[in-house]
């Protein structure tokens with residue numbers, strides 16, 4: 001194991017409009033390395049494999065335990081979280097690229113704020129009356145909790161959107177994560193109040209009809225969120241509401 | 250009269266709780282955060298949130314919660330605000346419940362509660378193993394609702410640099426930097442609320458998130474805010490050592506029967522599973538036969554330190570001991586501990602059901618922070634603070650699951666008080682001068698860094714800072730070492746002047762932002778080291794072998810540090826603690842209290 005090294009190839013770009021280029025780094029191997037710890041090592045010694053001085057890599061991170069959703073990038077071509085990507089489990093050279101479907105900020109950092117905008121469009125919240133002391137919330141059975149909790153663990157990382165063949169500028173598709181949140185709030189006893197509005201927001205262009213059920217989303221989701229199940233349930237509800245609206249007209 | 254404008258800095262639980270209250274009162278809020286608020290450190294909290302709802306027929310009450318908190322904090326917390334917090338906690342849980350937090354439930358559909366350290370009651374509500382994430386999301390969703398109504402404006406990827414103070418040293422707004430364009434800008438406000446979380450990065454690696462540097466608190470301390478009880482740093486006994494961070498391994502692993510041990514032979518390189526029972530040393534069980542592996546956090550931590558550093562018995566000579574679950578049935582482990590075992594599997598690559606985990610104590614939480622009064626106001630008019638960045642609720646040691654409640658409660662108190670203050674504020678008579686001056690000051694600081702031609706790499710300097718502080722300023726403290734630590738910090742501040750940025754570009758330059766934070770970390774580190782030096786007693790998380798007892802006569806006092814700009818160093822004052830409700834008594838966990 002001694003003297004083993006790790007080769008990392010990084011696709012860099014200095015700003016949103018400049019051209020991209022690749023740089024290669026070589027680090028001494030040690031146990032437990034992950035992609036973020038490697039990027040930290042590069043920052044402390046920003047020299048490329050061929051000895052050229054360069055700048056530290058710009059990337060997003062915060063929790064370093066796969067719960068904040070910051071550090072999403074393409075690692076050997078796959079959309080995943082960098083903090084939980086152990087170097088020992090990756091084929092070398094390790095290839096790091098920014099997400100391809102979001103505007104690049106710099107290097108590996110991309111602007112993924114669209115997911116937060118989408119959450120606004122579908123009103124992903126429980127419409128409470130106010131924060132005054134109004135007593136306990138509605139009773140919820142353990143079974144209902146066990147349905148809701150897994151979806152509520154979505155970390156808004158956008159891996160599912162990067163991997164989705166339907167998610168691009170042309171379709172304007174909201175993506176799997178947002179649809180799953182609709183499923184979450186539409187089944188909450190108080191969240192239900194906004195059910196119709198949420199489903200309406202998912203009708204038409206960019207809505208749930210764009211989904212081709214390719215299931216790429218489920219495969220990359222780091223939190224194993226039951227995305228296809230949520231999509232088909234919400235899809236059914238949207239359909240039902242659309243037909244209902246048709247007759248009501 | 251125009252609606253008051255409040256700026257909230259930080260979108261963790263404390264910041265978001267404040268924002269919601271302010272928006273509800275009809276004031277306008279600008280919310281600043283380095284990371285998108287949904288990615289704040291609060292998402293890391295696993296265990297749960299305390300409230301004496303007494304849903305288990307145990308006769309729990311808010312008074313007992315209050316007593317546990319004060320006692321756990323070794324009587325250093327001012328008691329009236331702690332009492333108010335404990336009384337508000339059940340209502341806070343109800344509110345979170347109404348917001349849709351998927352708390353675990355009893356068969357009847359009521360909230361379930363579990364037991365945590367430092368209490369005899371089932372008082373901790375939880376949502377799986379990701380309670381902090383679930384609470385933060387609930388508040389984040391409500392803030393997004395206000396945002397879509399135009400009542401809240403978010404500035405994400407913006408970093409607070411300093412407060413704008415007028416000639417009377419009243420806060421009039423903030424100076425902040427766009428972390429993408431690197432633009433420095435000032436923003437006027439009638440009051441500001443600091444909710445910037447912990448300061449783990451001062452210790453290099455900790456259980457905290459990357460942006461928990463304490464930089465904002467330090468900047469304000471350097472502008473004249475008092476910083477209180479900085480020396481009280483909580484170290485969690487069981488963390489997973491990593492190259493980049495120390496990941497928490499929850500107390501529940503020991504609660505379910507996990508045993509801590511090291512090989513009896515120093516430097517034993519054998520696979521742990523092949524080491525026979527009689528060659529293993531279960532030191533906690535030997536030293537504390539009554540509580541065994543479940544001694545309180547500070548005691549377990551000190552024992553591990555002793556084994557590793559004094560007896561040199563760490564695994565393979567390294568600072569690590571085993572936390573062993575392999576004797577427990579796999580099915581039981583999966584049912585009760587799956588979430589946390591997954592973290593170990595994911596980040597270490599080994600299955601803790603098959604092989605003992607390697608763990609070591611890690612810096613976890615700061616009890617100290619910005620000094621505030623009972624209305625969450627700092628000593629500078631117009632600056633309020635809430636959450637881990639302030640010092641009010643935990644005294645010398647925080648109980649598990651009490652932080653989340655103190656963050657939300659503090660935010661809910663700070664918000665309305667800031668609005669009230671803002672409504673009574675006189676307009677600034679003389680225009681923009683103070684804003685321009687502050688902006689220029691911060692821009693100059695940036696260009697100084699950009700143009701500096703030195704030899705020091707800021708990231709390496711930071712690694713040194715972390716090692717220094719972890720070694721002498723955490724678990725076991727000696728005056729001689731603390732003195733040396735402070736001298737080294739002075740030396741490092743000197744070296745900081747020769748810092749050299751390898752990145753001099755004007756776009757999304759993380760080196761500039763980080764180097765600024767590093768300076769603030771160095772300044773705050775001195776407050777921690779000197780505060781520890783001065784407190785010649787042992788209390789809560791602060792332990793000096795040369796002064797092993799609590800000394801109420803001399804040190805039942807809040808440490809208040811303030812910055813002396815001319816001397817470029819901290820000065821100290823001590824303030825009486827308000828112990829008007831529960832008379833101090835000795836803190837002993839080997840007997841019922």
Ligand SMILES: Cc1cc2nc3c(=O)[nH]c(=O)nc-3n(C[C@H](O)[C@H](O)[C@H](O)COP(=O)(O)OP(=O)(O)OC[C@H]3O[C@@H](n4cnc5c(N)ncnc54)[C@H](O)[C@@H]3O)c2cc1C
Pocket residue numbers: 258259260261262263264281282283284285286289290291292293294295296297298299380381407408409410444445446447456457458460461464465497613614635636637638649650651652653654656
């Ligand atoms: C691993 C772990 C587990 C824990 N588990 C529990 C638990 O089970 N129960 C419990 O009660 N407590 C727990 N804690 C403690 C608790 O999580 C924290 O104390 C709490 O979340 C802090 O919340 P906060 O709102 O004060 O700050 P944070 O959530 O840290 O938020 C800080 C905010 O400030 C922003 N910010 C910081 N600096 C600046 C700046 N200069 N400019 C602009 N924005 C800035 C950040 O972007 C962020 O939005 C745990 C802590 C850790 C580390």
Ligand code: SF4
Pocket residue numbers: 160163164165166167175176210211212213214215216217218227228231
């Ligand atoms: S199922 Fe396929 S098309 Fe639908 S959201 Fe997932 S990846 Fe996209």
Ligand code: SF4
Pocket residue numbers: 153154155156157158159160161176177180220221222223224225227
């Ligand atoms: S659904 Fe999964 S992949 Fe998509 S944003 Fe949420 S956590 Fe990420």
Ligand code: FES
Pocket residue numbers: 060061062063064065066067068069070071072081082083084
């Ligand atoms: S840093 Fe938070 S998910 Fe990776």
